[in-house]
Amino acid sequence: MTEDKKEFDQNKYIAEWKKQNMLRVSAAYKKDFVIEFREACEKLGLKQSDVFRDAMTAIIEKAKEQ
Numbered sequence: 001m002t003e004d005k006k007e008f009d010q011n012k013y014i015a016e017w018k019k020q021n022m023l024r025v026s027a028a029y030k031k032d033f034v035i036e037f038r039e040a041c042e043k044l045g046l047k048q049s050d051v052f053r054d055a056m057t058a059i060i061e062k063a064k065e066q
Contacts, residue, residue: 025052 029037041048 025056 038048041051
């Protein structure tokens with residue numbers, strides 16, 4: 001390979017894409033509450049991220065109605 005051509009770095013590309021297109025949402029709750037939530041998600045076969053996304057989508061739609 002010549003110096004003019006650089007090898008494609010997929011990890012770098014993904015990291016840059018995430019930096020430009022994604023945001024992180026975080027919150028802190030009491031330990032017992034979080035453990036109970038995790039266990040409830042597991043029992044129901046749900047991913048925590050899906051529960052958060054569904055709740056956020058519901059709030060967005062509710063706000064659009066006003």
